[in-house]
Amino acid sequence: MPPRFGIWALVSGATGSLFHPDDPPDASWDRNCRLVQQAEALGFESTLVAQHLFHVRDDELGQLETWTACAALAAVTEHIEIIAAIKPALFHPAVLAKMATQIEEISHGRFAINFVNAWFKPEFERAGIPFAEHDQRYAYGAEWLRVVRDLMAGETVHFSGRHFTLNGMKLRPAGRFRARPLIYAGGESEPARALAAERADVWFLNGQSLDNIAALIAGARARPRSGAPLAFAMSAFVIARNTDEEAAAAHVAALALARQDAPLLQRTLAAADPANVMFKPLGGGEAPQVGTNGGTDAGLVGSYDTVAARIRDFWAAGVELFMLQFQPFEAEMARFATEVRPRLAHLLAQA
Ligand SMILES: Cc1cc2nc3c(=O)[nH]c(=O)nc-3n(C[C@H](O)[C@H](O)[C@H](O)COP(=O)(O)O)c2cc1C
Numbered sequence: 411m412p413p414r415f416g417i418w419a420l421v422s423g424a425t426g427s428l429f430h431p432d433d434p435p436d437a438s439w440d441r442n443c444r445l446v447q448q449a450e451a452l453g454f455e456s457t458l459v460a461q462h463l464f465h466v467r468d469d470e471l472g473q474l475e476t477w478t479a480c481a482a483l484a485a486v487t488e489h490i491e492i493i494a495a496i497k498p499a500l501f502h503p504a505v506l507a508k509m510a511t512q513i514e515e516i517s518h519g520r521f522a523i524n525f526v527n528a529w530f531k532p533e534f535e536r537a538g539i540p541f542a543e544h545d546q547r548y549a550y551g552a553e554w555l556r557v558v559r560d561l562m563a564g565e566t567v568h569f570s571g572r573h574f575t576l577n578g579m580k581l582r583p584a585g586r587f588r589a590r591p592l593i594y595a596g597g598e599s600e601p602a603r604a605l606a607a608e609r610a611d612v613w614f615l616n617g618q619s620l621d622n623i624a625a626l627i628a629g630a631r632a633r634p635r636s637g638a639p640l641a642f643a644m645s646a647f648v649i650a651r652n653t654d655e656e657a658a659a660a661h662v663a664a665l666a667l668a669r670q671d672a673p674l675l676q677r678t679l680a681a682a683d684p685a686n687v688m689f690k691p692l693g694g695g696e697a698p699q700v701g702t703n704g705g706t707d708a709g710l711v712g713s714y715d716t717v718a719a720r721i722r723d724f725w726a727a728g729v730e731l732f733m734l735q736f737q738p739f740e741a742e743m744a745r746f747a748t749e750v751r752p753r754l755a756h757l758l759a760q761a
Pocket residue numbers: 459460461462495496497524525526527528529530596597598599600601602614615616645685686687688691703
């Protein structure tokens with residue numbers, strides 16, 4: 411499979427800094443609608459719509475609602491894959507599976523879910539929804555995902571578990587375009603790895619070094635699994651310029667902006683579940699980074715040729731989908747499509 415590329419929808423209004431002079435936070439539906447349509451026109455194959463009920467850094471800022479937005483995106487796009495994140499504790503699995511099969515229908519078979527097990531405690535505390543301990547959340551999530559998966563596949567589900575009981579439930583329409591919507595799963599703790607290997611189609615990794623990614627993929631491939639092999643996706647923040655020097659200077663400028671976000675970020679990290687294997691989703695890795703979910707840690711920073719060569723290496727290690735962040739988003743996304751992708755195509759044709 412050739413590599414595919416996606417964009418993070420701007421559910422929180424910006425990736426990178428909230429203080430970028432040319433890219434102030436705007437999480438409106440209108441902006442996201444235009445952004446995803448532009449991405450589709452530029453040849454991006456996928457978009458990831460993350461899920462939070464309110465902005466994780468500043469609850470005065472706007473936040474796009476994931477599932478209603480995905481249904482609308484399905485209706486106003488034609489080719490692009492639409493991946494909706496879902497935290498299992500927020501929806502009963504039967505209700506969620508029904509929503510998923512409906513968006514699969516609206517999109518004519520382009521819908522997917524990204525199972526994320528939640529880390530942002532205030533969201534649950536303020537809504538009064540119980541926030542179980544980390545591994546208990548995964549036990550709940552594993553049961554939840556089993557029910558959702560079978561219902562999305564159109565099966566008649568009889569299930570009696572610790573958390574859910576289903577008595578012969580079946581959803582229609584289902585399976586009109588393919589067997590079911592795809593299941594992605596994010597998270598790097600041991601239960602997250604087990605869940606991805608057992609029940610997901612694609613394991614979504616945070617951006618990190620090629621060595622780390624290769625080791626994570628090798629570990630996942632060694633796990634017991636039935637059905638088609640697990641596929642791999644990775645998040646990354648891209649800074650691509652004419653030369654490595656120009657990209658390095660742009661990276662320094664982005665890091666300086668990121669420092670303005672530091673107090674807000676620290677507040678968010680302090681409120682997060684400390685049991686999470688990574689605070690990386692928000693930039694709490696060892697090295698300073700720009701963007702979320704590993705951000706620039708994946709090293710997609712450099713000249714157009716450098717970035718294309720790094721992507722080729724990740725792809726050779728097993729990453730099939732690259733979910734990208736940029737800032738300012740629209741302009742840098744267009745630059746990636748016109749400058750990096752042709753160079754990558756050239757590299758892959760030579761191999
Ligand atoms: C690509 C990717 C996307 C994610 N999207 C979300 C999201 O939309 N909402 C959310 O609360 N967490 C999101 N997460 C964070 C996961 O939920 C996180 O990995 C999990 O809460 C921590 O699990 P762990 O301790 O198993 O690593 C995402 C993670 C990855 C890798």
